[in-house]
Amino acid sequence: MNDDERPSDGARDLDDQSSYVCRSCGEEIVVPIDPLAGADQEYVEDCPVCCRPHVLRVRISRDGRVDLTAEAE
Ligand SMILES: [Zn+2]
Numbered sequence: 001m002n003d004d005e006r007p008s009d010g011a012r013d014l015d016d017q018s019s020y021v022c023r024s025c026g027e028e029i030v031v032p033i034d035p036l037a038g039a040d041q042e043y044v045e046d047c048p049v050c051c052r053p054h055v056l057r058v059r060i061s062r063d064g065r066v067d068l069t070a071e072a073e
Helices: none
Strands: 017-021 028-032 040-046 053-060 066-072
């Protein structure tokens, strides 16, 4: 018995997007997450609202939870 198994989409239970709050303008920015890029990612992205760069750090845990943190560059 495996009650954890979902009938559909069970293998792909990953969040494929996450969000952060811009330090500069306060907008919540949703960013796509690419799980294939690794469980620990860091990259710079400009806020689409105010164009300030942020260092985004993505961590994907083994159960598929995405943790996104952003710092002003
Ligand atoms: Zn902004």
